[in-house]
Amino acid sequence: MLTLSDVTAGYGGGNVLQGVDLHCEAGTVTCIVGPNGAGKSTVLRVISGLLRCRTGTVEMAGTRTDNLPPEQVLALGVTQVPQSQALFPGMTVRENVLLGGYLIRRNRKLLASRYDAIRERIPIVAERAGDPAGNLSGGQRRMVEIARCLMLDPKLLLLDEPSLGLDPRSLAGVAALIQSLNQAGTTMLLVEQNVRLGLGLATHGVVMEGGKVRLTGTAAEVRDHPEMASLYLGGSAPTPAN
Template identity: 75%
Template sequence: MTVLSMKGVVAGYGGGAVLQGVDLDCAERTVTCIVGPNGAGKSTVLRVISGLLRPSAGEISMDGEAIGGRAPDEVLRRGIAQVPQSHALFPAMSVHENILMGGYLIRKDRRLLRERLDMVRDRVPIVAERAGDSAGNLSGGQRRMVEIARCLMLDPRLILLDEPSLGLDPRSLAGVAALIQELNRAGTTVLLVEQNVRLGLGLATHGVVMEGGRVRLSDTAEKVRDHPEIASLYLGGTTAPSGSTRAPAG
């Protein structure tokens, strides 16, 4: 079953279209990873889905219902949560307070709030372990885990992540990747953008390659990873036939 569907989506920032007719589908319980050079429009795809940017043409639907052009809070209520790029936590507030902010939309339902808190603590142990510490005192990797945990308070159907690995050391990276896979096992559909192509396609079920505001390739993560051009462009030519290596993009 398709959770999210984009058809012919055109969007930009005023000075012409950045997305030039994007088609993209996320099936239920899949992890889709978008890769591509800088400026390809990857983050713009996430912004247009979460309602931060209005499409000028095309259709976006969630569970078959049109959501294109809806306000961000409405998109959120429909079960799409975006984990913003780094520095999204309130550094002077405790980890617990930051997590509570994620439950703002359900704050009036004390029982649901309590249930969600328990679920989040259960899935992301650092939320309980560091509950009273200021978010500003966490390491980069710990912050990223709390950022993801915070958006779980709304129990999203679809979670959008823009470069979750950015700035993380290898150990934190492994922790964040494991958390994403664990969320997916628990039933959440994931759409992420990753510069770390090896990591992103490694944890994804599906891969999408963007270039110049269009989707160039869309297939299973394995096929995208093994595609000769992708291998030579992004993965150091490991699986490409000899003599076909090119300089990395971007």
């Protein structure tokens, strides 16, 4: 479904990503974890076309996407929920969600049926449809951001820290949503600071550090890997009492 090969990318001088290889099979949920500044969000930006890679390739279902503009990557079915707030605060929740369907705006029937399905799935969309998005709490906005990304029925959904700022109930809602989307066939790549949650939801895990992939495997392999603690959690792995 998605393959990154030897990708380097950065923002000014120097590369943030230093030869990243990543592969996501169709139907899987891959979770990237790693310390702040590791380059996790940068990987998602390269995939969605918001940042060009300098060398290397990105392939989505057999199509090279690393030289496509973001709109064309979106049209291939790749949508991203960004890490930082991305709603238009002065527009209503409904308007914000509908904006996600910009590419299908001429097909009003499809637009309406997608919106209805999302409203059923994500209660806040129904409850606060007419309120300006700026009036919502951080966690409520997060749900609306995810809702907006669903308007295009993505093939690959990129989620940058879906749990950010969510209370336990909303968190459970997002977790359930991710699982049901995956069961419906959506491939997902998420970045998550909450390692337990992220790897719990995922089928596969990736640990990044310093712009490189340090560890990959099934979610369970990554979670239980002896190097996880020293790579990511800081300090050395707890030694078993004996």
